[in-house]
Amino acid sequence: MLGDYSLGDLSSIFVMQGFAGLILFSVYVLMALGLAIIFGQMGVINMAHGEFMILGAYMTYLCSGFFQTHLPALFPAYFFVAMAIAFLASGALGMLVEWALIRHLYKRPLDTLLATWGLSLILQQAYRSIFGAREVGVELPSWLIGSVQVTDTIEIPINGMFVMGVTTLITVGVALLMYRSRFGAQVRAVVQNRAMAGAVGIDTERVDRLTFGLGCGIAGIAGSAFTMVGSTGPTSGQLYIVDTFLIVVFGGAASLLGTIASAFSISQTQSTLEFFLSGSTAKVITLLAVVGILMLRPQGLFTLKVRR
Amino acid sequence: MIRSTSKPVVNDNPFMKPMEWVSLALLVAVIFVLLPMLLDAFRLNLVGKYLTYSFVALGLVICWGFGGILSLGQGVFFGLGGYLMAMYLKLEASSVENTKIQSTPGIPDFMDWNQITELPWFWKPFQSLPFTLIAVIVVPAFFAFVIGTAMFRRRVGGTYFAIITQAIAAILTILIVGQQGYTGGINGITDLRTLNGWDIRTDSAHAILYFVNGALLVGCILFAQAVKKSKLGRILLAMRDKEDRVRFSGYQVASFKTFAFCLAAVFAAIGGAMFTLQVGFMSPSFVGIVPSIEMVIYAAVGGRLSLFGAVWGTLLVNWAKTTFSESFPELWLFGLGALFIAVVLAFPNGLAGIYRTYVEPRLTRRVKALEPAPAVALPHAAE
């Protein structure tokens, strides 16, 4: 199948498909970042993570409608407001869920998995009741539409670059928060030794709640980015949950760098393969490769040898 | 050696305790007498369909309840069993006689629609019924063996295992849907008619299959009970609790986990094959993530440590699903979601737990001869 293309064609294809995969990559990174915080740091399996993302997407949809009808002058800037609202809404819901559900289950990870699955069903039905079963899309401001012509054969979509930029900012922000701030130190202290962290005066319950909320909030931003590539329906989030978990596990659950590298390799493999094969075959091959590698190297790509 | 009579009588370990015999009798009475008497042919067939799911729940009790291994990919094995059976039935329904209007007569209709002109090699052996029946057991068992060996040897367990099995369920679904020409795609394999010449679509065939299904289920329960009662059953429990200790008592933990996983896979596959026979089709909607995790809830509602509970849990959840989704489709998903949460937060031992806490003490007070069942502890998730 590769034989039909010249080397120049091939490199253009890789670059184009690479940029086409940018938004997918960004959505994956943001989803996985949130999940990596929740799963990697807290050991909680949040099967409703996709629904937190979709909450962000619906918030963006509402914002888009609101600005169009009430503040058309500010419409070009609405996306920034939408992302902030998406973050706050998903984060707040996340904190509520942590308080009502997750905190009772910290010692039973498999049970958390079932409970959050139940939560995801409830959220899906709630979205269906509130927003209807039909998928909705958002209107993009004009400056986000179109693409930049780099060479004759390569053009890059603007919204892709925008989402990419936002993702980079958030990733750097999360890295700083987790590794440079007092809050990050507290989170890691609680992860390593809950009893000891409590004994030295860290409010472990508050740290748990904020960590979970942060992870869910980032998923909300992922939802905002998601509206640029797909239309939003009640069950759209569920399609992403398996991929996202694989990314987090593949990257080595506790490593932010690993998460990004793994999101990049998975999304790029998929979008490159999609050019040559049907979408479903590309997906099957990508997922099979990931699962195959995980069977041989279950600790993921980036982990340290630690004493048990 | 002469044993002194003053020694305490140590645990004679009967195959089933008296209360378990009562449970078995009750189940047999309901499946074989009560339901066939009360229900019309359509409803009985529906119950038969539900009972095929309880094979999966039964396997999960062994694998998840006892072994602490949560598989979120049991739909894969249910689907494998179902699809392998459907392949045989489809070939029988696609005789040259029946398919003479096709451009290539003698192959399944969906292949013809997808411009396939020859029966693929992996379909050919399924012209034989004995081969099919063996494959229904062996293929899922082999598949589970490969997955189990690869994962458990490397000490993958707990949530990782759950995620990977879920991914496998997702992959298989995408594969089936994508490869329409070989699998029938999203519609699945439909329009199945006869089993070795016997029309399976009639009411009488449905009734016979219902009883065969019931008998197989009871057989599987008895086999599971034998496993539970053997030392292997106790090793599974011990492993869930202290995996390292079991290892340092000289056992290969990975082999025992693989066995539990394979057994669960075989049970699920038997259920899948019986599903195809009773319902008359098989489709990817019974393979993927959603059905796989829903099957876990059947076992959880019944009580993850209770073999009989698995059957009652399956029947109860499906009865509720049918009732609610017919009249209040919106409420059903809320209800199912709430059920997942409630069974984890409030009733971790499901129906069996409720029975043991509230019903059994009253029963045993009346029937003095019966020994009280040991309290069942909440399983700690194996990490």
Added chain:
Amino acid sequence: MNAALLPSHIIGADPAEKSFLLAVEALTVSFDGFKAVNDVSFYVDPNEIRVIIGPNGAGKTTVLDLICGRTKASAGSIKYKGQELTKLSESAIVQAGVGRKFQTPSIYDDLTVFENLEISFPRGRSVFGALTFKRDAEVRDRIEEVASMIFLKDQLLERAEFLSHGQKQWLEIGMLLIQDPELLMLDEPVAGMSVGERIKTAELLNQIIKGRSVLVIEHDMKFVEDIAHRVTVLHQGKVLSEGSMERVKNDPKVIEVYLGH
């Protein structure tokens, strides 16, 4: 084997002449570059009781972990009756005759005392063997025999969860006993016990060490003095001193480590 590797003070320890039950040579393991065990060598004779002492973090438990296969060595060899253990799986090491007791009692809470002991009975260790395992007279008698040794004869049908801390320690010792290992490794067997339990445990250990080699980690010096044939002192992952309790106690290096800071 290379005689030059041996510390010269080991009494009668010439590998060319004697056959050791356990020969640990140049054993090293590092976690992320930190050498928890660094070039450790020692030899255990048949029927010897060897006690490993050392300050916290000296690598004592890691040495036991390495011998029983729980941790894989970075370098070095562990020979048990001439068989290399570093390449075997944990279960194969147990089947070769090495038993291990953990520091915190490691028993099955959900099972009865009887069932705990039964699982440790060295028969039916394969999947098929476990499925067809029969609880016959031999098994019952052996379990009852061990149960009376570990003072749990009257608790056989009790769930292990409900035992006291000391009883749980005994149960785990009993689980090892029923395995009948030739090399028994005990990690702090009297830690956290009451005085009464401690005396009973010493009595129990004195009874069970007959006819086998024992490797013990212990902090209780009185207890060590009572049972040890020889003592190995570990410090920062290395062997600091080795010999009789008397010799080790007067070794200036040991005094420095224990009292010097």
